[in-house]
Amino acid sequence: MNSKPTSRRGFLKGGGSALGQLTVLRLIGPPGAFGQSAPEVIPWLDQPPANPIPAAIGNLLRWESLDSRIISANNFFSVNHYGIPANLDETRWRVDIAGMVDRPRSLTIADLKARDRREVEFTLECSGNSAFPFFRGGIGNGRWGGTPLAPILLSAGLADGASEVVFWGADSGEVTIRDNSGITGPGQTGRVEPDTTGGQDLTITEQFARSMSLAEALHQDNLICYELNGGPLPAANGYPVRLIAPGWYGVANVKWLNRIEVLDHRFVGKFMARDYVTIREERRDSQAVWTFTTVGPVRLKSAPAKVTRQGGRYSVMGAAWHAQIAGVEVQIDDGAWRPAVLDTPAAGRSRGYSWRFWSFDWGMPASGEHTIRSRATDIDGNLQPAATDPVIANRRTYWENNAYITRRIAIP
Ligand SMILES: Nc1nc2c(c(=O)[nH]1)N[C@H]1C(S)=C(S)[C@@H](COP(=O)(O)O)O[C@H]1N2
Numbered sequence: 001m002n003s004k005p006t007s008r009r010g011f012l013k014g015g016g017s018a019l020g021q022l023t024v025l026r027l028i029g030p031p032g033a034f035g036q037s038a039p040e041v042i043p044w045l046d047q048p049p050a051n052p053i054p055a056a057i058g059n060l061l062r063w064e065s066l067d068s069r070i071i072s073a074n075n076f077f078s079v080n081h082y083g084i085p086a087n088l089d090e091t092r093w094r095v096d097i098a099g100m101v102d103r104p105r106s107l108t109i110a111d112l113k114a115r116d117r118r119e120v121e122f123t124l125e126c127s128g129n130s131a132f133p134f135f136r137g138g139i140g141n142g143r144w145g146g147t148p149l150a151p152i153l154l155s156a157g158l159a160d161g162a163s164e165v166v167f168w169g170a171d172s173g174e175v176t177i178r179d180n181s182g183i184t185g186p187g188q189t190g191r192v193e194p195d196t197t198g199g200q201d202l203t204i205t206e207q208f209a210r211s212m213s214l215a216e217a218l219h220q221d222n223l224i225c226y227e228l229n230g231g232p233l234p235a236a237n238g239y240p241v242r243l244i245a246p247g248w249y250g251v252a253n254v255k256w257l258n259r260i261e262v263l264d265h266r267f268v269g270k271f272m273a274r275d276y277v278t279i280r281e282e283r284r285d286s287q288a289v290w291t292f293t294t295v296g297p298v299r300l301k302s303a304p305a306k307v308t309r310q311g312g313r314y315s316v317m318g319a320a321w322h323a324q325i326a327g328v329e330v331q332i333d334d335g336a337w338r339p340a341v342l343d344t345p346a347a348g349r350s351r352g353y354s355w356r357f358w359s360f361d362w363g364m365p366a367s368g369e370h371t372i373r374s375r376a377t378d379i380d381g382n383l384q385p386a387a388t389d390p391v392i393a394n395r396r397t398y399w400e401n402n403a404y405i406t407r408r409i410a411i412p
């Protein structure tokens with residue numbers, strides 16, 4: 001049924017039955033009409049503590065407020081390792097295409113906006129989300145608009161041997177590299193200081209950068225992005241331009257993008273090789289083996305968002321993301337896993353990149369405290385892991401925690 005006001009007038013003029021008219025009004029009327037109270041949100045007992053680093057992490061999602069698949073631009077979370085750069089002037093901004101290309105270029109924002117425009121709905125999540133009690137809302141979903149990256153790289157002419165693409169941000173910060181063994185020399189721009197072991201530390205100003213293999217960078221869904229939800233990117237989210245790499249954790253989505261550099265070797269900057277590296281301890285033939293992987297592709301995850309009460313009945317509403325979702329199950333108080341009802345997924349190109357909402361009819365639970373958790377499966381048969389699953393339990397670093405999330409609630 002079309003619920004636009006014009007069709008409603010048309011319906012009433014047509015002289016439908018009183019009951020028919022009532023049904024229409026109920027469907028399109030404001031919540032609370034006809035004595036039906038709007039659902040009431042019951043806040044979680046386990047509220048996150050205050051964010052201890054507001055300068056670096058902002059606008060964390062308050063799960064109870066989730067009521068639309070799209071998070072508005074002014075509520076979108078941000079993670080800024082080096083702060084927001086000064087001089088974000090769209091008219092003077094350039095994105096350089098450099099390195100192993102036959103035709104290096106320097107693109108203005110106008111150049112980028114003159115190219116094909118495309119939108120993708122994509123759930124951006126920091127790979128550190130769920131790692132600390134305060135950090136549970138490092139996630140948001142938006143419509144990212146921009147121009148495809150691949151044609152820009154291809155038209156620059158990739159030189160033989162090109163294998164890696166680095167995305168540089170305009171932001172930078174001081175980074176200390178431990179024990180540089182006292183190497184000094186002319187032209188050195190960093191600061192060299194004795195360290196506690198008798199060696200020497202090197203302090204440099206490092207620009208934010210992340211890389212991908214050339215094949216990964218050429219993925220058709222990557223965007224050079226200049227819009228969030230149809231408007232300009234907020235300053236904290238990369239204005240005037242950023243990379244949007246659907247299917248990758250937040251860190252790969254480089255903000256304030258000003259240089260795309262093609263290399264013939266691996267790039268091992270801080271955010272590839274020293275930070276955002278997942279280290280696991282595994283057992284092979286009773287030997288401890290350590291594995292090291294750069295945080296990159298996303299992992300299947302879900303969470304209960306909120307519990308609501310309407311007319312004495314309770315429901316749980318939540319989200320599942322980072323894959324095409326096949327099912328979500330809910331577990332109350334360590335009981336049996338029971339299926340939730342999935343909402344419509346985002347369509348077209350956004351399918352699998354945008355989170356999918358679900359709901360679970362909890363009925364009339366006993367008063368007192370309860371725990372609620374969810375787990376998702378995707379269309380390839382992957383199951384979101386438990387905290388005891390080796391992929392989670394073997395980690396010795398905190399990134400990429402996609403284990404079930406347990407929330408606590410008190411029913412009056
Ligand atoms: N230039 C730059 N890009 C960046 C970052 C940054 O600090 N500088 N933080 C990254 C991290 S760790 C995350 S989780 C995402 C967060 O994107 P958002 O701030 O738009 O939510 O941005 C990524 N891109």
Ligand SMILES: [Mo]
Pocket residue numbers: 079125126127128250251
């Ligand atoms: Mo992040």
